[in-house]
Amino acid sequence: MEDIIVCKDLNKYYSGVHALKDLSLKIKKDSVVGLIGDNGAGKSTLIKILSGAHQPDSGHIYFEGNKVKFKSTKEAMNLGIETIYQYSALIPEMSIARNIFIGREQTQYNVGNFGLMKTKTMQDDAMKALTDVELHLRSPDTPVNQLSGGERQGVVIARAMYFKSKVLILDEPTNHLSVKETNKVLRFVEGLKSQGVTSIFITHNLSHVYPIADHLCVMARGEKIADMEKKDTTIDHLTDLLVNG
């Protein structure tokens, strides 16, 4: 299988702290990659670079074989790399439909970038997007703060699917979720593979990502300390790496 993302020798400093050290990584198309590591291991730095939020100080990123340089999250999103941040992926007070289309509203009577939203189309498409990820909610007008944690992650994943993302980066998507809700989210992520979406699942909870991952990558102190197929490793081996670095 071909690689969808290739990182070569990425380095990033934050006011003197070497947050990412010569990180190289290959991510295969249509796979689930588990990116694990303790707090401060450099996972967040890596995602921020892949999602375009931050720029690396050195090193290169290749997307589908082409060298890319993201100046903003919008540029990464336009290529099909969508990132779901741990705390801030949805606006709690806004409706499901409005959340799904934030920044990518369907508009008419446009003047430049501005126009009136096609409310009805957005509502219908929102419901369709939810159904596509097997999420059945009452109404697209429900404010997101009335949904459970798992349902919210479902909405975010539905959003990424709707906009035909090729790569979905999930930052701790199962944090603070109950066991039942966690399983729901894991099922969403597993379902992405068959729809041609590559996902990078960031977590410090190995037991969440292990069952659904094809590939696992362990980070510590800004470096990659292990990178292997699931079949070449065991949960005990990974745990050992995580704990002892």
Added chain:
Amino acid sequence: MKNLNLKSLLVRPEVATFIMFVVIMIGFYLANERFLDARNIRIVMGITPEYMIVAIGIAILMISGEFDLSVGSVFALVPMTMVQMVHQGVPPWFAIFLGLMIGVIVGFVNGFITLRFGIPSFIATLGMLYIARSLTTVATAGFPPPFPHILPNELFVYQFELFRASLYWALLVAFVLGIMLHRSNVGNWIYATGGDTNAASSMGIKTNNVKMFCFILCGFLAGFAGMIQTFRLEAPLPSQGYLLELESIAAAVIGGVSLFGGIGTIFGACIGAILIRFLESGIIMARIDAEWFRAGLGSLIIIAVVFNTYISRRATRIGQNKAKD
């Protein structure tokens, strides 16, 4: 299903404000029947549009997650400079244009200081409150200048049978900005920015640009409203709009705009502004000492916010219980 719709309507904060409005109107009418006379409505609605316009600007800015305490001072500065420019020989329409630009510039400076230096807009605009008021006094040059009658004030404040032209201007502003806020993609960005700035920017929204737009709009509307008041009074006063910043925040909050951003409507802000003016009039008409107006306004603010908080907590709980089923 019908029951569900009614419930979702009742939890909307501006609906609660509207109900409060109706109750207060009935109360004052019972106290004095002349409260709802054409004459009294003409008086109250003659001054209300100016407050509505400021409240709309404040509401949009607050929804985007920022404040503007300088609106009261801009409300005085803009018309004062217009009048002084006309006295200096600037053609009236050009003076109006330049005056409104001052509102835009003040809004821009407020936004620039807040966003560039990352300080709370509360502080940036508090500074501007004093600066703009001081500039107004300086521009007055000692004694309030006479109103130059070549300014086209009738266009903005002409007294029709019941309402003034200013009401139609306010309704136009409310309509256009209502469409923008509630129907356009820009409105979606404003709500997203105020609701959660980090989430909005991770979705590719340029939140600083959105906020800057709201700051400028707010400054412009405050100046425009101040112009209307000066045109109505036919006298530019350096003290005009004193304490208006707090009153317009009160109007927005009474109308269901959240202090934390992300929640509110144009309709709510308008109702809030109208409610405050009728409250003032009602207290006078009921022959209560006018000094009680501020106590009434204070109570209204507290009741409105407590009520809205209670309602929205309940709504969230109902929703989450449903989700668990």
